Amino acid sequence: MAAYKTAVFLCSLLSAVSASVLEAYIKTEGAWIFSLVKNEYSVKTALDCALKCSDESDFTCRSFMYIEKDQECITLPVNSKMELILRRMNIVLYERREYMAECKNGIGSDYRGTISKTLSGKTCQKWESNYPQKPNITPTTHPNSNLEYNFCRNPDGDSNGPWCYTTDPEKRWEHCNIQDCSEECMHCSGEDYRGKTSTTENGYTCQRWDSQKPNAHGYIPEVIPEKFLEENYCRNPDGEPRPWCFTTSSAKRWDYCAIARCTAPPKIVEELTCATGDGTAYRGNVAVTESGKTCQMWDSQTPHKHSRTPENYPCKGLTLNHCRNPDNERMPWCYTTDPDSRWEYCKVPSCGDVPSPIEPVIAPESDCYEGNGTSYRGVTSETISGKKCQFWTSMQPHTHKKTPQSYPNADLRRNYCRNPDGDRAPWCYTTDPTVRWEFCKVQKCEEKPVVVVQEFGANVPQMPQPTEANQRLPAAEEGCKDGNGQSYRGPASATIMGVTCQAWSSMTPHQHASFTPESHPDKGLESNCNKVMGNPDSDVNGPWCYTTDPNKKWDYCSIPDCASEKCGQPKVKPRRCFGRIVGGCKSTPHSWPWQISLRTSTGLHFCGGTLIKPQWVVTAAHCLERSKNPGAYKVYLGIHTERATEPSKQVLNLEKLILGPVGTDIALLKLERPAIINDQVQTVCLPEKDYIVPSNTECYVTGWGETQDTGGEGILKETGFPVIENKVCNRPAYLAGRVKDHEMCAGNIEGGTDSCQGDSGGPLVCYSKDSFVLQGVTSWGLGCANPMKPGVYTRVSKFVTWIEDTIKRN
Incomplete structure (x- = not known):
């Protein structure tokens, strides 16, 4: 009994250590950073990989990628603030929080962000450079100050905070404008406010966002994770002039919060002649609506009273009566000078050959895809694990380059599942900040529903199709799976490509320690045959196995969903048409x-x-x-x-x-x-x-x-x-x-x-x-x-x- 208690204690201690170490990282599934500078290790767990990152001596490790099924660890000197993130299945990216924060504590001696502009907007000189300034503080003289690239730092403990040498020959050095981490202020209208104020301007205590009492509401944190509706903190998820919250009073459903504006608003790349996406960056001079009505001045309350004023929305370019989109509408608009027509959309040219954001979508008769789904034009907007898709025009929560402008023929409309880059099946970026992308819950037209089986990125060659000799057994003989197949215990023993599975207890041809009958005794990983016994790591795409192909470590298995009669599941697929029932x-x-x-x-x-x-x-x-x-x-x-x-x-x-x-x-x-x-x-x-x-x-x-x-x-x-x-x-x-x-x-x-x-x-x-x-x-x-x-x-x-x-x- 004493030995058992000791083992339980050590196990609990190990779990606590693992959690505390990994809490220092921001985790994103399905994300890959390409870097020429990197180190690769073979490790058993993500914790082991984090320790490799901490001990890295060849460079400052800002992030690491861990591939569980391959037990591969890749440490990197860069993160998503420095390099483009790509899609890659079954990869988990961990980024060190200290290098992601863009605020300073105290005088900022520990600031490790990527700001490289001074207070007056001058570009910083690289710390290792001798031109145009000859520095007396260098990476050599201050090796522990992280003087990399041209990022603002405070190596000498300057009381006014981080600074840098500048690329202006007339200005040797200057301080940088870096917000204090403890400062409770908001940019613009507080859409990105992440502070911890939880009391309204009238003294009401905020209700938790995950609570429906005393005030029921539709802002569900797990459904819109990109809005960061944490605890009972004030937020602005719906385009109000400033952050607000539901209150704990049944007499006052919601109230604004008193939060000061930060001194320096963020800069945007203004669009002067056309609008991208929903047109939030449009700053052109169009001042007439689609029907030809003249726009009302934004600072006027006649003929229409409103709250979309330059004071309430200081970062939205509400100048004169020019068409703008201050509150996340579908395209630029304005209040009109017609007393009988409060507001209308404006006819602003679109930047590139993209669908109109308000154009009705007429879905195909059958919401399924053919081939690899590059021609799919259905209206599914949910991933295989049930996550909501991010809009293609949005950069929140995931920045990317798969935009309607970059892929004008891919019909990247709204947040519908598409396949712009020739992957294996339709996919989308998700609204979950921790999961970059997933394949979508769309069936193949000519086949019974099967899980998407393998990642095929833009640079990964297509695998050969199964031959007649290695076709899988009929579904009735194979068994079927419910959900992601975690409880599957059927007899299937071949991958989607017809390759025989390696026994879970075997280490040939592939060494592995993460998934064995001993490590997962409750997952049915029987060692007496090559069965695909379940889904030991709860992979959303379904059951898998290590393969007997020395060149392919693991792959998914084609196992059909279990058929069942349920409510709300029509035999004929609805069109799910986003048209008009009045004229639709x-x-x-x-x-x-x-x-x-x-x-x-x-x-x-x-x-x-x-x-x-x-x-x-x-x-x-x-x-x-x-x-x-x-x-x-x-x-x-x-x-x-x-x-x-x-x-x-x-x-x-x-x-x-x-x-x-x-x-x-x-x-x-x-x-x-x-x-x-x-x-x-x-x-x-x-x-x-x-x-x-x-x-x-x-x-x-x-x-x-x-x-x-x-x-x-x-x-x-x-x-x-x-x-x-x-x-x-x-x-x-x-x-x-x-x-x-x-x-x-x-x-x-x-x-x-x-x-x-x-x-x-x-x-x-x-x-x-x-x-x-x-x-x-x-x-x-x-x-x-x-x-x-x-x-x-x-x-x-x-x-x-x-x-x-x-x-x-x-």
């Missing part, structure tokens, strides 16, 4: 199989609804105002056209109708008998109780509603648009406080996309974890597709308990 996109027949048509007893369609159980439908309470008699209604299922001539049609009478709590717009319909579940009629999933859909989540509305003479009448139509946080939706310019906590907003602020009359009661569904979830019931709006007036939906998550209890009682 016809749905693929039976791709939204939970959509029902609520009709009069004579068969006249007037409302929509959603099948949540074989015998239960959710709709809006206001759809039932004409009668409380169940006999006055019929429900049509399995149809695509309003005429309902499809052979798959099911027509059911109602047994009961049950209105929701007083003051809410939701109701349940009990059918006289359960619907027949088939490829054309299926149920949708219900959300978790009280779940709040994160802001900007793309969701979809379907219906046979009014199209305002834009075509497609009588056919089920669909549209996709983002959820708008209630805080934004209740702004005076939008719905002015009308939206209640049990409701939610969704739509495009510029208008043109909305549900309309006849869509009432129908579903607002959002895609999550392989399934569509019913998050909203179409309720009300101020007109159809009007600018500044998004649609309002009953928030289903607030009624999950009521729905479940009602079904049980009836």
